[in-house]
Amino acid sequence: MLSISDAALRPISEVETGQAVPGQWFRVRARLSRRARILLAFASILLPLGLWSTVSYVPFIWHPDMLISDPGDVDYFQPGMRVDKAMFASEIANAKTNGTAPPVGTPANPVYLPAPGDVLMAFYTSFTTPPMDQNGLWLHQSLWQSIQTIFWGFVISSMIGVPLGILCGAHSAAARLVEPFVEFFRYLPAPAFSTLCVAVLGIYAGPKIAIIVIGTLFQQILIIANTTRKADFSLVEAALTLGTKNLRLLTKVVIPSVLPDLYRDQRVLLGWAWTYLIVAELVGASSGISLFITQQSRYQHFANVYAAIAMIGILGLGMDLILAALGRKLFPWDRSAS
Amino acid sequence: MTKIPMPDTTMSYLDQSDAVKERLDRLKARDVILRVDRLTKQFQAGKNQVTALDEISFETHRREFLCIIGPSGCGKSTLIRILAGLETLSDGQVLLDNRPVNGPGRERGMVFQGYTLFPWLTVRKNVMFGLRMNNVSRFDAEKQANEWLDLIGLKKFADYYPHQLSGGMKQRVAIIRALVNHPRILLMDEPFSALDAQTRARMQAYLLEIWKKIDITVIFITHDLDEAIFLADRILVLSAHPGRLQELIEVPLERPRRLEHFGSAEFAATKARLEALIHPPTEGGEDEAYPSVPLLTDVRDNVE
Numbered sequence: 001m002l003s004i005s006d007a008a009l010r011p012i013s014e015v016e017t018g019q020a021v022p023g024q025w026f027r028v029r030a031r032l033s034r035r036a037r038i039l040l041a042f043a044s045i046l047l048p049l050g051l052w053s054t055v056s057y058v059p060f061i062w063h064p065d066m067l068i069s070d071p072g073d074v075d076y077f078q079p080g081m082r083v084d085k086a087m088f089a090s091e092i093a094n095a096k097t098n099g100t101a102p103p104v105g106t107p108a109n110p111v112y113l114p115a116p117g118d119v120l121m122a123f124y125t126s127f128t129t130p131p132m133d134q135n136g137l138w139l140h141q142s143l144w145q146s147i148q149t150i151f152w153g154f155v156i157s158s159m160i161g162v163p164l165g166i167l168c169g170a171h172s173a174a175a176r177l178v179e180p181f182v183e184f185f186r187y188l189p190a191p192a193f194s195t196l197c198v199a200v201l202g203i204y205a206g207p208k209i210a211i212i213v214i215g216t217l218f219q220q221i222l223i224i225a226n227t228t229r230k231a232d233f234s235l236v237e238a239a240l241t242l243g244t245k246n247l248r249l250l251t252k253v254v255i256p257s258v259l260p261d262l263y264r265d266q267r268v269l270l271g272w273a274w275t276y277l278i279v280a281e282l283v284g285a286s287s288g289i290s291l292f293i294t295q296q297s298r299y300q301h302f303a304n305v306y307a308a309i310a311m312i313g314i315l316g317l318g319m320d321l322i323l324a325a326l327g328r329k330l331f332p333w334d335r336s337a338s
Numbered sequence: 339m340t341k342i343p344m345p346d347t348t349m350s351y352l353d354q355s356d357a358v359k360e361r362l363d364r365l366k367a368r369d370v371i372l373r374v375d376r377l378t379k380q381f382q383a384g385k386n387q388v389t390a391l392d393e394i395s396f397e398t399h400r401r402e403f404l405c406i407i408g409p410s411g412c413g414k415s416t417l418i419r420i421l422a423g424l425e426t427l428s429d430g431q432v433l434l435d436n437r438p439v440n441g442p443g444r445e446r447g448m449v450f451q452g453y454t455l456f457p458w459l460t461v462r463k464n465v466m467f468g469l470r471m472n473n474v475s476r477f478d479a480e481k482q483a484n485e486w487l488d489l490i491g492l493k494k495f496a497d498y499y500p501h502q503l504s505g506g507m508k509q510r511v512a513i514i515r516a517l518v519n520h521p522r523i524l525l526m527d528e529p530f531s532a533l534d535a536q537t538r539a540r541m542q543a544y545l546l547e548i549w550k551k552i553d554i555t556v557i558f559i560t561h562d563l564d565e566a567i568f569l570a571d572r573i574l575v576l577s578a579h580p581g582r583l584q585e586l587i588e589v590p591l592e593r594p595r596r597l598e599h600f601g602s603a604e605f606a607a608t609k610a611r612l613e614a615l616i617h618p619p620t621e622g623g624e625d626e627a628y629p630s631v632p633l634l635t636d637v638r639d640n641v642e
Contacts, residue, residue, distance in 0.1 A: 235454055237424050240424065241442050243444030243468055243519065245471075252467075257456070333457050334458075
């Protein structure tokens with residue numbers, strides 16, 4: 001007797017209806033209701049935030065240090081200083097045996113883990129705090145500098161990478177000529193070229209943009225070429241039987257047919273460019289948000305550091321969401337977008 | 339399909355009524371549009387040279403409706419793709435209006451099984467595409483596209499995108515997208531096989547309606563015998579491995595074709611002949627009976 005597993009016989013219609021039945025969340029590729037999707041999206045932000053808040057605000061969880069409010073008679077303690085609990089306990093014991101005034105303090109996390117509230121405050125205060133030296137930049141100016149670096153790096157990379165990628169995707173001869181070299185080059189880490197870039201392009205914006213271009217371009221050529229290669233060939237054949245020739249085949253059929261996918265690729269690659277930002281800005285004369293971050297961490301203003309890092313994430317995500325919405329407007333016929 | 343009464347089996351598919359004979363004679367008196375001369379297609383499969391099509395020769399006359407059928411693997415799709423210029427031939431030649439065919443061109447329109455409408459263009463722009471590629475002005479192209487869309491009753495859908503249409507609508511657009519270009523010949527590669535039975539029947543009648551009204555020669559590939567008999571003036575039957583021409587059958591049915599023809603003796607005789615050609619009683623291969631399936635369940639109730 002052959003037994004057919006009953007999972008195979010179970011009707012799949014209940015999955016298809018989109019009504020959330022709790023157990024179904026765990027099914028492979030289960031369809032979720034709109035409410036469930038929104039709920040999960042919030043949870044994906046709130047869960048790590050909740051964890052962070054718990055560690056920060058519940059005094060008996062972790063808190064390995066003591067924040068000194070009154071040093072007592074301990075001569076090397078100062079108000080606002082953080083010492084680890086063992087040292088604090090031993091100084092209290094010393095004070096007890098010597099009869100001197102014991103130090104007073106509250107349990108605290110290390111300086112590198114500010115509480116969420118402090119970071120939230122820093123979002124505002126870091127914009128209102130004037131730069132530390134006269135020639136320094138306000139935070140909004142630093143951010144603007146970073147955005148410009150990303151913008152020009154990505155634009156220059158795209159101006160070369162997109163046409164070259166499309167060419168490689170459409171013509172095998174071009175692909176064979178270009179891709180082996182690109183395949184090799186894309187494994188070279190972009191920061192390795194920093195000194196070379198400074199030597200050639202100076203210390204200001206030039207080398208920074210170059211690093212972003214080096215980091216993005218070679219991936220871009222390959223990704224765009226692969227997407228172009230996936231163009232539906234039956235559409236090309238249909239166009240051929242309608243009398244389409246040569247260059248028009250590329251501009252009127254191949255490119256339009258992969259345009260939404262190319263657009264998606266560009267969004268992914270823009271994210272890629274952001275990840276090279278910090279390294280790029282430390283090349284030559286530091287600039288932009290990276291300069292702000294390094295300065296703030298030097299003064300141990302870690303709340304500001306976290307806020308600045310979060311700003312990069314928010315900027316990147318915000319830009320991507322805008323581009324995604326724009327994509328839906330631009331390609332109303334593209335069903336894989338929605 | 340409804341049960342049809344058993345037809346008169348003494349009838350031969352070669353018997354033609356006077357009306358049919360007269361119409362076919364008229365057809366054969368017309369100019370030859372397409373001449374296929376000892377067309378051979380070979381390709382390399384690993385180390386072996388495989389002959390897909392072996393010395394195929396036939397002619398089609400102007401305004402003929404020719405169907406090509408054959409068992410799977412007979413190379414009928416390869417044949418029509420060679421006619422379209424999408425594939426090269428190894429030997430022989432294809433002449434359209436006495437000029438050799440070399441690569442794809444607008445004088446041979448094609449309708450594919452998978453619609454192949456351009457998803458980024460609206461219905462109207464899909465129809466305009468061929469005209470625009472052949473340097474017709476935007477204004478004229480739009481005018482002609484609108485006329486054709488009106489003709490097939492899809493004017494309302496001119497600004498829709500292909501994904502918003504049903505399969506039958508898509509294929510109607512694909513047909514006029516090819517026809518608006520004024521091809522000499524329309525090549526159709528199993529165009530209705532992705533459609534449901536009802537839509538397919540309507541599309542067949544509709545295609546005949548269009549074909550009747552304009553000056554177009556149709557070569558239509560199908561694996562559906564009923565479809566071939568219903569549509570064609572003549573049916574070209576291919577055999578498989580290698581693809582060879584078996585017989586060119588003249589369909590002994592009158593026009594206009596009607597659904598009643600499906601029950602006629604001529605229809606049954608032609609179908610019997612096609613069956614015999616395509617599924618000869620052989621041993622082995624696909625025709626061998628599948629092994630009987632043992633009872634796989636312990637339930638006692640019989641489903642039949």
